[in-house]
Amino acid sequence: MKSLLAYIAAAFLEIGGCFAVWAWLRLGASAWWLLPGALALGLFAWLLTLIEVDAAGRAYAAYGGIYIAATLVWLWLVEGIRPDRWDMIGASICLVGAAIILFAPHRVPG
Numbered sequence: 001m002k003s004l005l006a007y008i009a010a011a012f013l014e015i016g017g018c019f020a021v022w023a024w025l026r027l028g029a030s031a032w033w034l035l036p037g038a039l040a041l042g043l044f045a046w047l048l049t050l051i052e053v054d055a056a057g058r059a060y061a062a063y064g065g066i067y068i069a070a071t072l073v074w075l076w077l078v079e080g081i082r083p084d085r086w087d088m089i090g091a092s093i094c095l096v097g098a099a100i101i102l103f104a105p106h107r108v109p110g
Contacts, residue, residue: 007063020033020038
């Protein structure tokens with residue numbers, strides 16, 4: 001449960017941090033947006049270190065599925081665009097892949 005919460009929080013911090021750069025470069029927002037954006041991206045990276053897996057690459061790979069689903073939530077709640085069925089099907093496939101990566105009985109390194 002702790003890992004799932006870390007993944008979800010990390011996803012929204014990464015999306016928010018990247019959106020700050022997007023807002024500055026594409027929407028004409030003040031360069032001051034970059035400060036909270038950089039902080040959000042730093043917290044995102046730190047949160048991924050809390051994931052309880054045996055290798056960083058596995059944590060990052062599984063995070064990809066969570067990130068994809070979170071971006072669709074962002075799309076809907078922040079940008080006002082409701083995801084369509086293809087978005088939902090794609091995100092569902094990604095979440096199944098993330099679950100396989102996280103919960104499969106992997107070989108012990110060594």
